[in-house]
Amino acid sequence: DIQMTQSPSFLSASLGNSITITCHASQNIKGWLAWYQQKSGNAPELLIYKASSLQSGVPSRFSGSGSGTDYILTISNLQPEDIATYYCQHYQSFPLTFGGGTKLELK
Amino acid sequence: EVQLVESGGGLVQPGRSLKLSCLASGFTFSNYGMNWIRQAPGKGLEWVASISSSSSYIYYADTVKGRFTISRDNAKNTLYLQMTSLRSEDTALYYCARRGIRVHYFDYWGQGVMVTVSS
Numbered sequence: 001d002i003q004m005t006q007s008p009s010f011l012s013a014s015l016g017n018s019i020t021i022t023c024h025a026s027q028n029i030k031g032w033l034a035w036y037q038q039k040s041g042n043a044p045e046l047l048i049y050k051a052s053s054l055q056s057g058v059p060s061r062f063s064g065s066g067s068g069t070d071y072i073l074t075i076s077n078l079q080p081e082d083i084a085t086y087y088c089q090h091y092q093s094f095p096l097t098f099g100g101g102t103k104l105e106l107k
Numbered sequence: 108e109v110q111l112v113e114s115g116g117g118l119v120q121p122g123r124s125l126k127l128s129c130l131a132s133g134f135t136f137s138n139y140g141m142n143w144i145r146q147a148p149g150k151g152l153e154w155v156a157s158i159s160s161s162s163s164y165i166y167y168a169d170t171v172k173g174r175f176t177i178s179r180d181n182a183k184n185t186l187y188l189q190m191t192s193l194r195s196e197d198t199a200l201y202y203c204a205r206r207g208i209r210v211h212y213f214d215y216w217g218q219g220v221m222v223t224v225s226s
Binding site: 032034036038042043044045046049050055087089091094095096097098099100101 | 142151152153154157166168169202207210211212213214215216217218219
């Protein structure tokens, strides 16, 4: 099984700043990676797929990059509505697995 | 508008069974693979099961294999999860999620249904 390791688990940032979240796969997932945002009390929402493709309707301040085993989610110009928990997920093969999550808070 | 509405959750004793449903609307249900994903209270996301559009391909997480059965009725636009031999560790919010065409990320999610396994 492919293990997904996300870091950091918690992140505190100020409005207007940029943040990065990393996701490391235990083996090469060939870019088959998605990122999700989950706001408190809500279902997750897809942000990015295929490592760097922005889902329709997602603000352009969200971006993804990476290849092989290492991937990054970047949020630029942090907005109040970005406060949430973020998860990565590989879809290279079954079983599908998620990272442990990164909880983003306002400083 | 794509909508996924789960139902069938509740409180159940360990060892008992429960069947979840997910009613889909706003898209051609028979064209899309579907999934169940769960989230234990205060914890992260765990993929549970996946079924292809025609039910030809079905996959399960090891944690539920042999106990849970995913199925669908394309005529009723409904996805199911039959859960048997329930354990306390199955306590979670269960989400129904649509996957992308020929890919296994989840582009639409329901709001979830709570399953609590306790005596």
